[in-house]
Amino acid sequence: QQPVQSPQAVILREGEDAVINCSSSKALYSVHWYRQKHGEAPVFLMILLKGGEQKGHEKISASFNEKKQQSSLYLTASQLSYSGTYFCGTEWQTSGSRLTFGEGTQLTVNP
C-alpha cells in the first residue's frame, strides 16, 4: 500500500509557500522526504520518525501527525531551485526496511 501524496502538482511564484501532504492507511514508523530533479537521483531532504518532532532544513520543514498517519512538507519563501518532484517514502517497520514511495508532487517555481 503506497502512501498518497497531495497535491499532484503545484505551481508557485518565487517567494510563495507550499504544503505537500503524504498520507498512509497503515501505521508508519518513519517518513522520508526526497526531491528529484529531472534525470537525477532523489536527494534526501529529511526524515520524520514516529514520536519525533518537527524537523527543519533551511526554509523547508516537515511534520508527522501520528494520529492521522500523515506527514506534511512545508516550503516557505520558495526559490527557483525548489522546483522538482517531491516524493515521500514511508517505512512501516523498524529502520533498514524498504521505502514505499508515493506518486510524487511536481513543484514548479516560476520567477
Add this chain to the structure above:
Amino acid sequence: EPEVTQTPSHQVTQMGQEVILRCVPISNHLYFYWYRQILGQKVEFLVSFYNNEISEKSEIFDDQFSVERPDGSNFTLKIRSTKLEDSAMYFCASSSREWRQFFGPGTRLTVL
C-alpha cells in the same frame, strides 16, 4: 558527504541478454537496496540486503533478478534475461542504523 556510486551510468542491451548493474555503497553501511524508476513514474522498491542475505523483496523482484555482494565493497544487481519492460533507471541505496537511505546516481537501463 559520503556517496554511493553506480556503474555504468547508462547500459543498452538487447532483449534476452543478461546485465549486471554495479554499486559501491558507503563503506560503513549495513543495509543495501535496489530501487527502480520507470520514466515519469515513482520510485519502486526491488530488494533489500542485510547481513549477506536478502531481507525483503518486492513482487517485481522475480526469478530473473538476483543480487550479490561479492566482496566487501560491491553490491550488484543481475537481470538474467532482460525484457523491454525492464527499461528503467535503477538506483542503489545504502543506509546505516541511522535510517537515512543514501541514493546513488542511478544506472539507466535501455532494453531494445
